[in-house]
Amino acid sequence: xxxxxxxxxxxxxxxxxxxxxxxxxxxxxxxxxxxxxxxxxxxxxxxxxxxxxxxxxxxxxxxxxxxxxxxxxxxxxxxxxxxxxxxxxxxxxxxxxxxxxxxxxxxxxxxxxxxxxxxxxxxxxxxxxxxxxxxxxxxxxxxxxxxxxxxxxxxxxxxxxxxxxxxxxxxxxxxxxxxxxxxxxxxxxxxxxxxxxxxxxxxxxxxxxxxxxxxxxxxxxxxxxxxxxxxxxxxxxxxxxxxxxxxxxxxxxxxxxxxxxxxxxxxxxxxxxxxxxxxxxxxxxxxxxxxxxxxxxxxxxxxxxxxxxxxxxxxxxxxxxxxxxxxxxxxxxxxxxxxxxxxxxxxxxxxxxxxxxxxxxxxxxxxxxxxxxxxxxxxxxxxxxxxxxxxxxxxxxxxxxxxxxxxxxxxxxxxxxxxxxxxxxxxxxxxxxxxxxxxxx
Numbered sequence: 061x062x063x064x065x066x067x068x069x070x071x072x073x074x075x076x077x078x079x080x081x082x083x084x085x086x087x088x089x090x091x092x093x094x095x096x097x098x099x100x101x102x103x104x105x106x107x108x109x110x111x112x113x114x115x116x117x118x119x120x121x122x123x124x125x126x127x128x129x130x131x132x133x134x135x136x137x138x139x140x141x142x143x144x145x146x147x148x149x150x151x152x153x154x155x156x157x158x159x160x161x162x163x164x165x166x167x168x169x170x171x172x173x174x175x176x177x178x179x180x181x182x183x184x185x186x187x188x189x190x191x192x193x194x195x196x197x198x199x200x201x202x203x204x205x206x207x208x209x210x211x212x213x214x215x216x217x218x219x220x221x222x223x224x225x226x227x228x229x230x231x232x233x234x235x236x237x238x239x240x241x242x243x244x245x246x247x248x249x250x251x252x253x254x255x256x257x258x259x260x261x262x263x264x265x266x267x268x269x270x271x272x273x274x275x276x277x278x279x280x281x282x283x284x285x286x287x288x289x290x291x292x293x294x295x296x297x298x299x300x301x302x303x304x305x306x307x308x309x310x311x312x313x314x315x316x317x318x319x320x321x322x323x324x325x326x327x328x329x330x331x332x333x334x335x336x337x338x339x340x341x342x343x344x345x346x347x348x349x350x351x352x353x354x355x356x357x358x359x360x361x362x363x364x365x366x367x368x369x370x371x372x373x374x375x376x377x378x379x380x381x382x383x384x385x386x387x388x389x390x391x392x393x394x395x396x397x398x399x400x401x402x403x404x405x406x407x408x409x410x411x412x413x414x415x416x417x418x419x420x421x422x423x424x425x426x427x428x429x430x431x432x433x434x435x436x437x438x439x440x441x442x443x444x445x446x447x448x449x450x451x452x453x454x455x456x457x458x459x460x461x462x463x464x465x466x467x468x469x470x471x472x473x474x475x476x477x478x479x480x481x482x483x484x485x486x487x488x489x490x491x492x493x494x495x496x497x498x499x500x501x
Contacts, residue, residue, distance in 0.1 A: 081209075081294060084287050088207055091282060093219055095265075095272055096200060099163060100223040101230075102262050103196055106170055106189070109258050110135075111335045112235040112353070113251035115342075120249070121179055129462025131182045132335055136454035138190030143451065146195025147202065147444030154275035155203040159196065160266040166192035167262025173255035174248075198444040201427055207277065209294040211375060214428050218371025221424035222364055236353020313433050315493050316442065323450030325485035326426060329391055329419045331457035332478045333359060336471060337412060340398065343471070344405040358409050359416020366421035380428045381489055387425060388486035391418025395479030399472045418482070 110117075110132055118128055150158040169189045176182050200220065208216045235254055242253045274280050277288050311317065337356050346352055366387065374383045394415025401407035430443050457478070464474040 080290065084283075084291050085208065085212055087283070087287070088280075088291065089216065089219075091280075092207060092273065093216070095268060096204075096220060097223040097226075099159070099262075099265050099269065100197075100200065100220055101226055102163075102258065102265065103166075103193065104223065105258050106166065106193065106262075109235060109254050110186075111338050112239060112349075113254050114339065116239065116249065116251040117182070120251075121176070121182055123179060123182070124466060125462040126459070126466050127179060129335075129458040129460075131179075131186045132458040133455040134183050134186040135190035136331075136451050138187040138192075139194045140190075140448050140451050140455070142191045142194035143198065143448035144444045147198050150195060150199045150202070155199060155206075156270060156273040156275050159199055159203070159273070160270040162193060162196045162199070163262050163266030163269060166196070167259045167266065168192075170259030170262065171256050173259075174252040195444060198447040202443050203273075205431055206275075206295070207291075209291075209297070210431065213431070214371045214375035214380070214425070217424040217427050218367040218421075221420070221427075222367050226360070226364065230357075233350070233353040233357055236350040236356075239353075240349040311442075311445070313442075316430075316433055316446075317449075318488065318492055319430060319433070320446045320449035322485050322488055323426060323446055324453045325481045325488075326388070326419070326422055327450045327453030328457045328460075329395065329415075329453075329478055329482045329485075330423065331454045332395070332461060332474070333412075333415055333419050335458045336461055336474075340402065340408060340412070340471060341405065344403055344408050346405055355405075355409050356412075359412045360420060362413040362417040363420025366417040367424055370421050370425055374425065374428065380425065380432075381493065384422055384425045384429070385486045385489050387418045387422035388482050388489070389418070391415055391422060392479045392483040392486070394418055395475050395482060399475035399479070402470070402472050402475070 114128060117123065118125075123131070146158070146162070166189060169185065169192045173185055173189075176185055201217070204213065204216055204220065238254050238257065239251065243249065245253065248256075277283065277292055280288065283291070337359060338352050341352050341355050346355065370383050370387065374380050391414075394411050394413075394417070397411035398408060398415060401411055427443075430446055433442075460477070461471060461474040464477070465471050
């Protein structure tokens, strides 16, 4: 854990200062990050469990691929509508209470999927789940800016998103096992078990968040006065003095809306991987749910490795944008390769691994960029707005892929389209961003 949090500290610090800062960061990280990571793991599992329930759910409800894609996207519609208001409430009432509320409400809504019997109930509940979860990811990202200096945020953000990789790594095989071995247990359908086991733990975790987290450094009884002062000063040192300190100020900041477009394109790729990877593996010839679950874990394993490596390298160099560009080019290669090898399981899984390394790792790498532009209330609402506009990619991607498959009978053309979008995303970061995003920390 020491290496994960403290390797590659800023060379400008004096040796004594560096050792003391490292010790404080380790203390804070051990206190906050395990719980945050577990919560984020369940949040991401909530995103991908619908992909494993796809075949059984379509069979029970009589859904076409387009209808399934629409229902999957309605989660994002609810999320997008309530994202910015949710984070504005978080800024007012404090992260601890609001994150706990989000966890409890979305856990209950996810569990309620067991009561879905019609297509319209499926649509309504997916919208509700998205509305209840709105604000969680940007709220957590904002919360981390209150506790960790900029020189550590690459590693810390990568560690957070490592939980999303573990959701795929652990959740994919577990989902396959649940669907394969719990079908009919206690008279309950396998996909019902999937949603119950994904939702009920979130309710308990909400209570733990309320008890464990603190809103400010000043509220941390487990830090000494000296440690609080040092940590606060380190965070203030790297806080940008330019840029928006309100939502309107954030929107007016050069490059802010372009970052939202970049995140939109990243999310098109991310949802393309999350919702359709099991289908691609099945279409290539693998029918066993347990094996599909294990093979679906491959892109998340590769993504986890890439996250850790890129997070440490970007912190050591104090440079973020070039790493995001490289990861997006890698994702482009993966999408095109998956289209070329769509009928060859072994090569398809290799392509998914490349895709996962690029897409999964690009998300935490990206989130080191917005704090370079905005701060304060502008950071809370601005990060939420970027996430909101970006999440529109989660509406476009499932519906687009489902529609292309219904029309052409194949997902291959959609893979090429998504690959083109990730390439465009890399070009935008390379050519259309303000120089402040290239500033070393």
